[in-house]
Amino acid sequence: MSLLINRLVKDHEHLLRLLDCLDHEVSGYKDDNEHTPRVWLILDALDYLHHYPDCFHHPLESRLLSRLRPGLTDACQRAVMAEVEAEHKEIRQLITSLIERFNALAMDQVIPVNQLLADYQKYVELQRAHIKKENRVLIPAMKDILTEEDFKQVSESLKETSDPLFGSHARESYENLYQFVVGAPVDRVVSKVQ
Numbered sequence: 001m002s003l004l005i006n007r008l009v010k011d012h013e014h015l016l017r018l019l020d021c022l023d024h025e026v027s028g029y030k031d032d033n034e035h036t037p038r039v040w041l042i043l044d045a046l047d048y049l050h051h052y053p054d055c056f057h058h059p060l061e062s063r064l065l066s067r068l069r070p071g072l073t074d075a076c077q078r079a080v081m082a083e084v085e086a087e088h089k090e091i092r093q094l095i096t097s098l099i100e101r102f103n104a105l106a107m108d109q110v111i112p113v114n115q116l117l118a119d120y121q122k123y124v125e126l127q128r129a130h131i132k133k134e135n136r137v138l139i140p141a142m143k144d145i146l147t148e149e150d151f152k153q154v155s156e157s158l159k160e161t162s163d164p165l166f167g168s169h170a171r172e173s174y175e176n177l178y179q180f181v182v183g184a185p186v187d188r189v190v191s192k193v194q
């Protein structure tokens with residue numbers, strides 16, 4: 001299997017783990033929860049979920065999908081590809097809005113928490129369904145259709161970007177987030193990549 005596909009799969013695992021940890025922090029804003037949320041940690045996670053996918057993960061996927069598109073003859077697979085590409089835009093819009101509102105919350109502005117939690121839930125559900133869709137339909141199609149030459153061309157067109165949170169050298173700005181994610185109890189991390 002291509003290193004690029006391995007990278008996508010590993011990214012998905014990392015994103016799901018981070019979403020599980022983020023769920024725990026955001027749950028502190030629910031009325032029935034005694035956990036005190038750390039808004040700075042939420043903002044770090046949202047920043048990562050916004051920047052890393054936009055700067056590396058989605059450009060890699062887009063390049064692979066553009067190479068995959070001509071080989072897809074199955075109408076269902078083509079429809080999923082179109083959905084995934086549209087979801088990238090929707091995910092970006094949702095995360096941008098969440099960052100703005102959690103920043104406002106961090107600056108002690110009054111934010112309707114129920115609406116914030118509902119919008120957060122919409123983002124998380126979309127992100128998890130999006131990853132599941134990619135893993136069930138597009139990753140297998142890439143494995144079946146793309147050639148080593150396709151992977152080589154895509155690899156050459158990308159600048160090498162290390163994952164600033166899960167890479168071998170975590171960026172200093174994500175150090176606290178990294179400690180939170182890797183220190184998260186296993187029973188709290190429930191998402192499975194499928």
